[in-house]
Amino acid sequence: MSTHKLRLGIPKGSLQDATIALFQRAGWNIYANGRSYFPTIDDKEIECMLIRAQEMARYVEKGVLDAGLTGIDWVVESGLEVESVTSLVYSKQSRQRVKWVLAVPEDSPYQKAEDLAGKVIATELVEVAKKYFAGKNVPVKVEFSWGATEVKPPMLADAIVEVTETGSSLRANRLRIIDTIMESETRLIANKGAYADSWKKNKIDSLALMLNAAIDAQGQVGLMLNVEKSNLDAILGILPALNSPTVSQLSNSTWCAVNTILEEGVVREVVPRLKAAGATGIVEYPLNKVVL
Numbered sequence: 111m112s113t114h115k116l117r118l119g120i121p122k123g124s125l126q127d128a129t130i131a132l133f134q135r136a137g138w139n140i141y142a143n144g145r146s147y148f149p150t151i152d153d154k155e156i157e158c159m160l161i162r163a164q165e166m167a168r169y170v171e172k173g174v175l176d177a178g179l180t181g182i183d184w185v186v187e188s189g190l191e192v193e194s195v196t197s198l199v200y201s202k203q204s205r206q207r208v209k210w211v212l213a214v215p216e217d218s219p220y221q222k223a224e225d226l227a228g229k230v231i232a233t234e235l236v237e238v239a240k241k242y243f244a245g246k247n248v249p250v251k252v253e254f255s256w257g258a259t260e261v262k263p264p265m266l267a268d269a270i271v272e273v274t275e276t277g278s279s280l281r282a283n284r285l286r287i288i289d290t291i292m293e294s295e296t297r298l299i300a301n302k303g304a305y306a307d308s309w310k311k312n313k314i315d316s317l318a319l320m321l322n323a324a325i326d327a328q329g330q331v332g333l334m335l336n337v338e339k340s341n342l343d344a345i346l347g348i349l350p351a352l353n354s355p356t357v358s359q360l361s362n363s364t365w366c367a368v369n370t371i372l373e374e375g376v377v378r379e380v381v382p383r384l385k386a387a388g389a390t391g392i393v394e395y396p397l398n399k400v401v402l
């Protein structure tokens with residue numbers, strides 16, 4: 111039995127559910143039950159710990175954790191040196207990056223950062239916000255906010271720097287974006303020492319490979335069909351050229367089978383055209399992982 115263990119930080123909070131769901135698609139089941147901060151995982155070589163996204167870089171840098179997942183926003187905010195192993199573009203609700211934006215009340219006169227000179231800015235991302243205004247030579251008072259930042263203007267702050275994914279929180283609070291300060295995506299980060307250890311590096315890289323494979327499979331499907339050889343060129347002309355399809359011989363020598371991967375969104379448009387071009391036995395199937 112292996113004595114090696116990788117200590118892995120799972121982000122508690124906004125990214126928690128999406129992270130556990132991603133690990134499941136990647137092949138690892140994580141059970142975060144009740145109030146325990148030590149979720150179980152069905153891999154004897156990994157020990158999980160639930161850590162706030164904001165603190166992940168700190169514990170990874172210290173070596174309390176060998177690796178962890180968190181937003182690059184909090185890594186930058188921490189100013190700490192960690193190894194960024196791979197970017198994994200997923201958020202709380204979508205497969206997109208989130209944005210940290212400068213927002214003001216809809217009916218306020220502010221149109222750009224410069225208009226906020228001398229004003230109070232509330233944010234959780236204090237260091238990044240301070241650097242943004244310093245870079246523009248705009249003197250402002252950046253105040254730390256513990257959350258629920260959107261409700262602060264205009265009474266408790268003049269503007270906010272806040273994370274947005276769908277935009278619904280900003281809309282609900284009648285706020286208007288006047289600039290984007292940074293885009294953030296989820297990263298798998300590692301302790302530099304741990305990443306220099308060959309066993310740990312190998313384990314972390316395997317995790318990265320499988321997590322990416324699960325991400326890449328999302329939104330894609332497999333499609334197979336049969337076609338008479340005389341119609342093959344027409345069929346191949348319809349299939350998106352991105353992935354070159356596999357064509358194999360059927361037992362009946364005048365027919366062949368075509369197998370390919372394509373964006374789920376184009377299937378509804380492509381399948382009727384394939385059928386019209388002579389394809390039969392068209393089967394769409396889900397993909398779990400894609401490694402190109």
Ligand SMILES: Nc1ncnc2c1ncn2[C@@H]1O[C@H](COP(=O)(O)OP(=O)(O)OP(=O)(O)O)[C@@H](O)[C@H]1O
Nearest residue numbers: 122123124125163164180181201202208273275294
């Ligand atoms: N919709 C989202 N809202 C907030 N943060 C998100 C969202 N999607 C992804 N993230 C990322 O999640 C991390 C923030 O998670 P964290 O748990 O630290 O804070 P939180 O969202 O305030 O948690 P909670 O409000 O549940 O306590 C950041 O890296 C952020 O970029």
Ligand SMILES: O=P(O)(O)OC[C@H]1O[C@H](OP(=O)(O)OP(=O)(O)O)[C@H](O)[C@@H]1O
Nearest residue numbers: 124257258273274275276277278279280
């Ligand atoms: O653009 P949206 O899709 O609306 O997402 C952004 C909102 O989601 C997060 O809040 P969260 O739910 O974590 O609550 P919080 O204010 O307690 O942090 C974040 O702090 C924003 O308020």
Ligand SMILES: [Mg+2]
Nearest residue numbers: 123124257258
């Ligand atoms: Mg939050």
